[in-house]
Amino acid sequence: MKDPRQERLGRLQREYHRHHPWRLGPGGLFVPHSYAEVKPDALSWWDDVGFILNGRRVIVWWRHPRCVYHDALEELASEQAGEFPFDDWLTKGAIPNYRKVGRSRKKIVSYTCRPPSQASREYFQRLQTLEEELSAQGIDCDVRPSSKRKRLSWATGLDLVAPLKVRNEQELTVVADLARRLLLGQTTLEREFANYRYTKESWLSEAASRP
Template sequence: MKDHRQERLGRLQREYHRNHPWRLGPGGLFVPHSYAEVKQDALSWWDDVGFILNRRRVIVWWRHPRHVYRDAIEELAQEQAGEFPFDDWLTQGAIPNYRKVGRSRKKIVSYTCRPPSEASRAYFQHLQAMEQELSAQGIDCDVHPSSKRKRLSWATGLDLVAPLEVRNEQELAVVADLACRLLLGSTTLEREFSDYCYNKATWLSEAAARM
């Protein structure tokens, strides 16, 4: 049985690609970031890359498992820090700044935000301390490679978690190649990274490299 919604998204993707040319670099890749200041021995966290597959765009949102692990640390720290004392200091209590318009009129051109409340500052200091403590100790969390395909009106999206390092365009091309083969069904993450698991021991072993 045909899935009319998926067929419609496929048509929209081809139409969008036809009417909005994509500026692709060497190797036919869309590379949104510069690596000019990235050290070649640096740890990688996340990146994006795009390419064309079957006359449709593919956008890959890649994360290293250590990024997922760090997110888990931040989430646990927020849970343990307790409820945030709500303080809308960005908009409430802001002081308007005026500029003269003519002799007798003036108009607002900007706002000066008031400082956060003492409760807000104390909360964020506590939260930061919690994150630092959990990061130093590590948490019980296992991260395995994963992928999730999304059909968008302008492209096929792929959320990809894989233990690769991306510090230049050549290494980014490896991410694109893996994503392409996963979408085509010519490989699996289990085949590529058999029994891989990023865990507390891995996180602690990289502590010096994260400094």
């Protein structure tokens, strides 16, 4: 039995792509990022890539398992740091800067933000220290390849976690190809990365390579 909501999203995707042409680069890929400053031996973390499949857009949000591991590390550090002392220093208490307009008038041209409170500074210092300590010793977290498909009104989205290297556009095509084959049911992550896990040992072994 067909799902009316999914059918409607499919129609919306085709209509959106028909009326909003996508500027694709070589190989028919949407490449939103530049690799001009990425070193050939740099560790990969995350990237995005898009392509057209069956007349509809696909946008892939790719992350390397080390990125998922790092996110889990930061989340643990945030939990251990305690409650954040809310201090809206970016928008409240800012000092307006004026510029003269004529002889007797002036207008606001910018704002100078006040410094964060002492409590905020102490919190961020505590958080940074915890992140550095947890990064040095590692945390018990295993990350496996995964994918999750999302139907949007303008595209099909794919959250993809896979141990690939992406340091240039040529390597990005590997992400796009894998995503395409997954969506078409031509392969599975278990087949591509059998028994793969990113672990505490993986994180610690890369310590010298991380910035």
